[in-house]
Amino acid sequence: MTGRRLAFIPPRYGEGIVGGAELVMKEVAHGLAARGWEVEILTTCARDHFTWANEFAPGVTRDGPVTVRRFSVQIDTPGTDRRRVESMLAQGITPSMPDQQRWMNDGLRVPDLFHHLLDNADDYHGIVVSPYMFWTTFVCGQVAADRTILRPCLHDEPAARLALFEPLFNGVAGVWLQTEPEEELLARHFNPANVEIVGEGIPVPDAYSPEKVRVARGLPERFLLAGGRREGAKGWDVLIEQYSQAARAGIALPLVIFGSGDVHLDDDVADMVIDVGVVGSDELADLFAAADAYIQPSALESFSRTIMESWLAGTPVIANAASDVVAWHIGRCNAGLLYEDAFEFEECLRFISEAPEQAAALAAPGRDYVLDNYTWPITLDRMESTLERWL
Amino acid sequence: MSSASKRILMVAPYAPYRDGIAAYALQQVRALRAQGHHVEVLSPQPSAAHHHLNLSDPRAVVRLPSFAAGFDEMIVHFHPDYFLPQPATFGVRLSRFTALAVAIRRCPPTTLVVHEMDARWGTAGDISAHAAKAFMQSFAHIEVHYRHQADELTNDFGVSPERIETVLHGGNFRPNTRRDRATVRQRLGIDDDAFVFLCIGFVAHHKGFDRAVRAFRRLGLTGDAADKVRLDVVGSPSTGSDAADQYATELQSLIAATPGATLHQEYVSDAAFDEWLLACDVVLLPYRHIWSSSVVERAAIFEKHIIATAVGGLPEQLEPIAHARAVADDRELATAMASELHDAAVVPKAFLALADDPWDDSAGANAVMDQMRRRADARRGYTFRRGAPTNAPQTTPAPLAAVPSDSALSALRRVGPLSRPVPVSARPGVTLFKKVQRRLFNWEIEPVIAWVDELRRATQQVAESTTPPASTTPPESVED
Numbered sequence: 001m002t003g004r005r006l007a008f009i010p011p012r013y014g015e016g017i018v019g020g021a022e023l024v025m026k027e028v029a030h031g032l033a034a035r036g037w038e039v040e041i042l043t044t045c046a047r048d049h050f051t052w053a054n055e056f057a058p059g060v061t062r063d064g065p066v067t068v069r070r071f072s073v074q075i076d077t078p079g080t081d082r083r084r085v086e087s088m089l090a091q092g093i094t095p096s097m098p099d100q101q102r103w104m105n106d107g108l109r110v111p112d113l114f115h116h117l118l119d120n121a122d123d124y125h126g127i128v129v130s131p132y133m134f135w136t137t138f139v140c141g142q143v144a145a146d147r148t149i150l151r152p153c154l155h156d157e158p159a160a161r162l163a164l165f166e167p168l169f170n171g172v173a174g175v176w177l178q179t180e181p182e183e184e185l186l187a188r189h190f191n192p193a194n195v196e197i198v199g200e201g202i203p204v205p206d207a208y209s210p211e212k213v214r215v216a217r218g219l220p221e222r223f224l225l226a227g228g229r230r231e232g233a234k235g236w237d238v239l240i241e242q243y244s245q246a247a248r249a250g251i252a253l254p255l256v257i258f259g260s261g262d263v264h265l266d267d268d269v270a271d272m273v274i275d276v277g278v279v280g281s282d283e284l285a286d287l288f289a290a291a292d293a294y295i296q297p298s299a300l301e302s303f304s305r306t307i308m309e310s311w312l313a314g315t316p317v318i319a320n321a322a323s324d325v326v327a328w329h330i331g332r333c334n335a336g337l338l339y340e341d342a343f344e345f346e347e348c349l350r351f352i353s354e355a356p357e358q359a360a361a362l363a364a365p366g367r368d369y370v371l372d373n374y375t376w377p378i379t380l381d382r383m384e385s386t387l388e389r390w391l
Numbered sequence: 392m393s394s395a396s397k398r399i400l401m402v403a404p405y406a407p408y409r410d411g412i413a414a415y416a417l418q419q420v421r422a423l424r425a426q427g428h429h430v431e432v433l434s435p436q437p438s439a440a441h442h443h444l445n446l447s448d449p450r451a452v453v454r455l456p457s458f459a460a461g462f463d464e465m466i467v468h469f470h471p472d473y474f475l476p477q478p479a480t481f482g483v484r485l486s487r488f489t490a491l492a493v494a495i496r497r498c499p500p501t502t503l504v505v506h507e508m509d510a511r512w513g514t515a516g517d518i519s520a521h522a523a524k525a526f527m528q529s530f531a532h533i534e535v536h537y538r539h540q541a542d543e544l545t546n547d548f549g550v551s552p553e554r555i556e557t558v559l560h561g562g563n564f565r566p567n568t569r570r571d572r573a574t575v576r577q578r579l580g581i582d583d584d585a586f587v588f589l590c591i592g593f594v595a596h597h598k599g600f601d602r603a604v605r606a607f608r609r610l611g612l613t614g615d616a617a618d619k620v621r622l623d624v625v626g627s628p629s630t631g632s633d634a635a636d637q638y639a640t641e642l643q644s645l646i647a648a649t650p651g652a653t654l655h656q657e658y659v660s661d662a663a664f665d666e667w668l669l670a671c672d673v674v675l676l677p678y679r680h681i682w683s684s685s686v687v688e689r690a691a692i693f694e695k696h697i698i699a700t701a702v703g704g705l706p707e708q709l710e711p712i713a714h715a716r717a718v719a720d721d722r723e724l725a726t727a728m729a730s731e732l733h734d735a736a737v738v739p740k741a742f743l744a745l746a747d748d749p750w751d752d753s754a755g756a757n758a759v760m761d762q763m764r765r766r767a768d769a770r771r772g773y774t775f776r777r778g779a780p781t782n783a784p785q786t787t788p789a790p791l792a793a794v795p796s797d798s799a800l801s802a803l804r805r806v807g808p809l810s811r812p813v814p815v816s817a818r819p820g821v822t823l824f825k826k827v828q829r830r831l832f833n834w835e836i837e838p839v840i841a842w843v844d845e846l847r848r849a850t851q852q853v854a855e856s857t858t859p860p861a862s863t864t865p866p867e868s869v870e871d
Contacts, residue, residue: 077437093841094848097627097658101408105437114406114439118417119424139407139439145662146569163627163658167409171660193578 005038006387007117007124009141011108011134013043013068014056016278018229018260020305021131021153024200028128031201031380033065040124041068042117044110044136048260052108071113081106089158100164108135117143126391128176131302133159138168145171147391150192154182155300156324161189174390176383178303181324194390198383201376202308203281210290213283217276223254224352225291225315228298228306230261235297235320242297244269246346253292253353258284288313293352293359301325308374311335311366316359318348335366396427400459400499402446403468405434410593411685412506414661416468418563433458435473447476449490456497465501467530471509478815480822481519484512488522495529503530505540507682513547524548536560536683537707560708561688567661568669575666584619586737588728589671591625591664592686594656596638599700600624602677604645604652606725612651616738622652622675625659625667633810640806668693673731676700677724683708687715698727803854809843811836 010025017023026041033039041063045054052073061068085095085103095103113136121127121144129141130151141148150172154160169175169186174194177183183197213219224243230236240263243255247269256274257263265273279287288294294310299322307317307326317336319326330336339345352359403416416432423430432440433455435447442458445451459465471479475487495501512523527533527548533555535541541557544550568575573583581587588607590600607622624646628635639656646654659667668674674690676699683704690697697715699705709715718724732738814825 074441076443088841091841093845096632102436104407109437109439111432111439111441115420115424118421142407142660145660146567166658167660167663170657171662 003125004036005040005124006032007040007042007127009042009113009117009127009129009136011044011131011136012046012049013041013070014047014063017047018278019049020228020303021151024303024305025128025130025151027201027203027376028380028383029066030064031376032383035380035384039066041066042113042140043068043070044073044108044113045070046073046108058112069116071110071116073108073110075108077106079106092158095162097163100162104135104138104164109139110136114139114143121147126173126387129172132165132168138165141168141172146173148172149174149176149386149390151176152182152186153178153302154185155302156185157300160185166190174386176386179325179328181328182302185324194386196382196386198386199374199379200303200305201379202305202312202370202374204312204371204375205282205285208289208313209286213286213290216283217256217274219256219274219290220254222292222356223256223274223290224293224295224318224349225256225258225287225310226295226297227258230257230259230263233298233300235299236261236263239295239297240265240273242342242345243273243295243349245342246349247272249346251346251349251353253349255295256287256291258287285309285313288315291315292356293318293348296320296323296326298326299323304329307336308370311363311370314360314363314367316352316363317366318345318352329369333365333369335363335369337362396429397463398429398461399423399431399464399466400442400462401430401432401466401468402455403432403434403466404436404470404473405432405438405440408434408436408438409658412468412470412473415506415563415685418565419466422563431462446474447487449486452487452490452494455494459498462499465498466504467495467501468504468506469508470506478813479509479512480815481515481517484515484519485522488512488519488526492522492525492529495526500531501529502532502534503527504534505544505682508540508543508548510543510547513549530554532556534558537704539707540682540704560683560685561691564685564688564692566692567665570666570669572669575670579666579670581621581670582619586620586732586735587671588620588622588673588675588731589625589667590622590675590677591659591667594624594626594628594639594642595635597679597681598626599677599679600626601642601645602679602700602721602724603675604642604649606675606677606721606728607652608649609725610729610732612738616732617651620651620732620737622649623655623667623671624652625655625657625664627656627658633808636808637810640808665689665693668695672696672735673698673728675724675728676705677721678702678705681705687712691715696731698724698731700724803851806847806851808847809840811840 008025008029010022012019012022013026029039029041044052045056045058046052047055052075054072056070058070058072081099081102085099088095117127117140124147127140127144127148128151129137129148131137131153132150137150141150150168152169152175169190169192172192174196175186175192176198177186177195178197178200180197183195186192186195226239228234244266254272254274256276258276258279260278263273263275276287288310293316294306296304296307296317296319299320301323302325304323304326307319307329310317317330319330319336319338321327321338321340327338330338337348337351339348401416401420404410404413406413406417420430420432431442433442433444434440435443435445437443444454444458474491475483513520513527527544527550531554533544533550535544535555535557538557541552541555544555545552576583588603590603592598594600603622604624612620624642628639643654643656646652668690673696674686676684676686676697678684678700679702681703687697687699687705687708691712695714697709697712699709699715699717701717701719706717709717716727718727814829815822
């Protein structure tokens with residue numbers, strides 16, 4: 001075994017990939033490589049987590065100090081078991097263990113990645129897998145469990161209660177968590193050997209240029225911002241519905257959206273929404289700085305990186321109160337508003353629209369909150385400490 | 392296996408599925424790849440294998456040779472559950488074995504690793520036996536783990552002895568934990584001085600974990616020994632079938648009524664599996680039937696004492712292992728457990744109170760009736776609420792002081808999942824009719840069953856959350 005060799009196994013890796021967990025894995029890998037660890041990324045050839053099409057070539061490449069080994073995704077199952085089990089979960093029915101196993105294996109599978117790890121696991125001092133629900137994490141996380149660290153990004157969702165995941169959570173050497181609510185959720189369902197809240201780091205931009213992005217993208221002076229993975233599971237459909245309702249009620253702030261995923265808008269509000277698609281990190285920072293407020297509609301957040309980026313840029317957050325984690329962050333720093341339903345959402349927008357100075361002041365404690373708790377040096381120190389103690 | 396690098400296709404259940412054969416196959420793949428061979432796996436369900444094929448469907452099995460094309464060798468891990476729909480009726484055996492025999496003959500030289508085979512299929516006296524023999528004889532090479540298994544294949548399936556090799560069962564096994572015993576005991580919440588009997592693996596009727604619980608009760612431990620000695624049953628229901636769930640429910644009830652016994656109904660990781668083995672003192676395998684056991688091999692890695700029932704290949708498997716003994720029945724199982732306690736100086740021999748007391752008929756039929764009922768209660772795990780015995784005078788009912796205080800809860804626990812009859816029949820055509828009928832009405836019946844089961848689970852949860860813990864009264868007075 002190489003004393004300082006680490007493998008990171010995210011389901012996707014590379015440019016143009018939208019997903020907080022994948023992004024953090026990349027930043028941790030690069031951060032630890034900069035601290036002298038020999039880091040390999042073991043990942044798929046996929047870019048899109050809906051199609052899982054093999055868009056990158058399989059094989060070995062370099063990304064700065066990090067070695068990237070890509071393996072082809074194999075999808076040759078109809079997805080019927082997956083849909084059936086997800087329907088059961090949605091109805092509150094607990095599937096049998098065989099059904100849970102079929103659910104896990106009725107989607108992307110990466111046999112070459114699994115066998116690479118099977119052959120070479122002993123060469124790594126540590127193996128980091130994330131997030132918990134993906135096949136790559138579930139399967140690879142059990143190959144050499146005693147040297148594996150799971151970064152689950154756990155949400156309070158039906159899948160988190162499946163017994164299928166017990167061997168993964170309870171078998172690994174340790175679990176990296178991001179927040180206390182995530183730790184409470186973990187303790188309700190699993191009993192890992194070691195757990196530590198390591199948080200995650202948010203890169204701090206040197207400067208912001210809100211005007212630059214306004215000009216480049218033709219954006220209005222004032223707007224709301226939302227983005228990320230634009231999916232139903234992330235509260236996107238409800239956001240669009242609630243925003244449309246607010247717009248029809250007279251809220252005149254346009255909504256700028258970024259990220260990946262289809263967006264379906266009614267005709268009467270379509271020209272109020274500006275889609276800038278997937279953007280780079282510099283431009284995203286400028287977008288946060290230019291916005292009047294950032295909206296986080298997701299109830300399924302294990303950390304919520306984007307609200308941190310918003311606070312760093314001095315922009316207040318309007319968030320779905322159903323997310324324990326986001327509510328916890330806002331409760332600690334008071335740099336945002338939480339809404340329970342469409343009515344509260346509309347009133348939040350009215351506040352941003354009618355009291356811009358007070359809204360900006362609301363964001364003020366957010367930046368210090370991020371700098372005090374969630375920078376990479378702090379996070380990497382915590383992670384390195386666990387690598388020494390657990391492995 | 393020669394040392395030259397080869398292309399090998401392995402047909403086996405595989406990770407992330409978690410059963411003994413999948414684990415065995417995984418370890419064999421790891422070992423073969425480490426020797427430089429190119430190994431791909433074909434599994435009966437989608438998995439981490441490169442290929443998958445429904446091996447119990449004869450129409451799919453005919454495609455097996457196309458998967459095997461380009462490989463130098465094939466290795467097939469056989470267990471009836473993966474190749475034959477259950478129950479394995481005459482028609483099932485005839486069609487599957489015929490399809491497999493034809494397919495295997497069109498594949499590269501193939502090694503069969505037999506994990507279980509019903510010898511009666513080779514001596515059935517009908518045409519299905521010819522199909523079963525043709526299947527077994529289609530392999531270039533057959534590996535078994537024990538000599539008696541080789542004898543069965545020769546005698547019942549007509550396989551030439553030269554083709555059969557007895558290989559070491561745990562040859563590719565290695566520990567899945569690097570922790571030491573003290574650490575894992577601390578992690579599992581086991582005191583340093585505790586004496587731990589362990590049953591581990593999938594919870595299924597044929598594994599007989601209930602026998603271990605009853606044997607544990609028969610030890611009649613009291614005082615310090617009762618505090619010190621424990622039985623841990625670790626595992627989850629094997630298939631998710633109604634029968635498996637029903638058995639798990641019964642086992643749960645029995646254990647709940649047995650002080651010192653604990654059910655850890657978990658889907659354990661490979662590491663946790665080995666850590667339980669490492670932490671325990673004696674591994675119990677009270678199986679009702681089995682061909683051979685991976686648990687024995689894993690327990691041997693950690694040099695554990697083993698007590699197993701003498702079924703299938705277990706006696707032969709235990710033979711070379713130090714501190715392993717085979718027992719014939721439940722009474723011997725309890726005696727062997729008592730002996731382990733005595734040998735470990737946990738209790739003096741005189742203290743052991745095995746339930747071998749003679750029936751006490753000196754006080755008349757009523758006393759016998761009372762004793763009979765208490766024995767039955769102990770075996771059942773809970774008590775029926777009865778009036779006075781019919782042949783008793785008008786006195787108070789027989790004392791049941793030692794019956795656990797949560798017997799009502801135990802009874803509730805025994806309410807198993809709502810199950811539907813299996814759509815099979817020995818009568819020609821009726822199986823098809825039942826399957827069609829099930830398919831027609833499935834969409835209506837499934838939600839009802841699911842909700843009834845949810846209601847059952849919820850009721851049990853509510854009852855458990857509102858019922859005080861069971862009495863820790865030593866069980867010996869229950870037993871005898």
